Amino acid sequence: MADNSKFGIAEAQIVGLFMESVSYGMFLVTFGLCIRALLFERDRSFIPKRWADVRVGMLLVAISMFIFATFDVAFGLRHNLDAFIFYHGEGGAAKEFSDISYWVNIMKTVDYVMQTAIGDAILNYRCWMVYNKSWKIVLFPVLMWMAILVCGIMMVYVEVTTTSEALLTESRITPWLDSIAVLTLVINILVTSLIVWRIWRVRSKTVESSSHPNRLSHVIRIVLDSGLMYTLCAIIFFGTTLAGSNAQYGVSDVIVQVIGITFNMIIIRVNNGTASEGISWNTSALPQSYPLRFYNNTVDPTFTVRTEVGVEVEVSQIRDTDSRVVKSDGPWKGAPGVHWNSDNASDVTEQA
Structure with missing residues (x-):
């Protein structure tokens, strides 16, 4: 003591x-x-x-x-x-x-x-x-x-x-x-x-x-x-x-x-932190072990990457024919979730 x-x-x-x-x-x-x-x-x-x-x-x-x-x-x-x-x-x-x-x-x-x-x-x-x-x-x-x-x-x-x-x-x-x-x-x-x-x-x-x-x-x-x-x-x-x-x-x-x-x-x-950075993703290389949820969506293309502290990065995208992102731009936003809306494709929600 x-x-x-x-x-x-x-x-x-x-x-x-x-x-x-x-x-x-x-x-x-x-x-x-x-x-x-x-x-x-x-x-x-x-x-x-x-x-x-x-x-x-x-x-x-x-x-x-x-x-x-x-x-x-x-x-x-x-x-x-x-x-x-x-x-x-x-x-x-x-x-x-x-x-x-x-x-x-x-x-x-x-x-x-x-x-x-x-x-x-x-x-x-x-x-x-x-x-x-x-x-x-x-x-x-x-x-x-x-x-x-x-x-x-x-x-x-x-x-x-x-x-x-x-x-x-x-x-x-x-x-x-x-x-x-x-x-x-x-x-x-x-x-x-x-x-x-x-x-x-x-x-x-x-x-x-x-x-x-x-x-x-x-x-x-x-x-x-x-x-x-x-x-x-x-x-x-x-x-x-x-x-x-x-x-x-x-x-x-x-x-x-x-x-x-x-x-x-x-x-x-x-x-x-990193609002000005762009991100390019090859979605075919993403881990396949995480649950995905698909549904139809016709809104403008966006891709949101979940961060595990309860925030997200939202990036608008333009896609070419080989399904790779060729342009991205967007700010950090404070809301959870992962969403990906592609042209004539599905919206994918992924919990990372």
């Missing part, structure tokens, strides 16, 4: 508020850019998208993360004001912070649990989409996600029913907190690895059919970068909980913001 006399609860709360305020500023910047990417046309910043083109689910997730991230900073500020300004009893600020059943402490725990649950749920959702909505692939991660919710509820219950002074390092709380930290870390490593593995396999099978095979490499980098940021914070938090250090207050506060930052960054980077 760590010697918390060298890093007391009062110091930990002040440092935690500073760390979270800095990360919240980063979150606000990414949130603004994320909302712009979701609601406005990419090349025309002040032209809103049609409502049918807006990804409502992702928009609701972004707003929910913003609410929890903002509340967590506000609750942290309120708690510090209570401890250092408004409390005049014995024991000073340390005694005020030790009141684990105080409603601000409880609400910060709720913020942490809910933000973690949302972030892990989105990660599982992306994995589910990448694997063609295969439940057997995400069954274990989903069970771990449900366990996180149970542990979070139990942790809140313990805090509410605790009448004596206690910190997050107390034996009544640490089993639930340690479980959340472990499960979050395992979900991040496992699900991120599954997503990257799937994209890498698709890339290796389509490398000869695309004139820009690095497009999927770009997607892999996006997933790895965002996953690494979240996973690194989860590892640090797990270490602080095992050590029983009060440093876990600051780290947990930062994680609440980092979860939102990683979500926003994926939306932003995909929206801005």
Whole structure:
């Protein structure tokens, strides 16, 4: 166990508020850019998208993360004001912070649990989409996600029913907190690895059919970068909980913001990443092991390549007689699906 006399609860709360305020500023910047990417046309910043083109689910997730991230900073500020300004009893600020059943402490725990649950749920959702909505692939991660919710509820219950002074390092709380930290870390490593593995396999099978095979490499980098940021914070938090250090207050506060930052960054980077690049595909070389769905369509020719982070590339095409694409042009768009409409041909939907 760590010697918390060298890093007391009062110091930990002040440092935690500073760390979270800095990360919240980063979150606000990414949130603004994320909302712009979701609601406005990419090349025309002040032209809103049609409502049918807006990804409502992702928009609701972004707003929910913003609410929890903002509340967590506000609750942290309120708690510090209570401890250092408004409390005049014995024991000073340390005694005020030790009141684990105080409603601000409880609400910060709720913020942490809910933000973690949302972030892990989105990660599982992306994995589910990448694997063609295969439940057997995400069954274990989903069970771990449900366990996180149970542990979070139990942790809140313990805090509410605790009448004596206690910190997050107390034996009544640490089993639930340690479980959340472990499960979050395992979900991040496992699900991120599954997503990257799937994209890498698709890339290796389509490398000869695309004139820009690095497009999927770009997607892999996006997933790895965002996953690494979240996973690194989860590892640090797990270490602080095992050590029983009060440093876990600051780290947990930062994680609440980092979860939102990683979500926003994926939306932003995909929206801005490779819009100007054209793609040429030899469709006969595409992997034949993935399910295809055909139906008649008479609209203008388009070809949409699914990326496994929930976005798509839409490219208009002109085809010659040997069924190869000879011209392509188009922007990245934020909507899932893979569609290919060719002249006098069928529309193909492929889950990569």
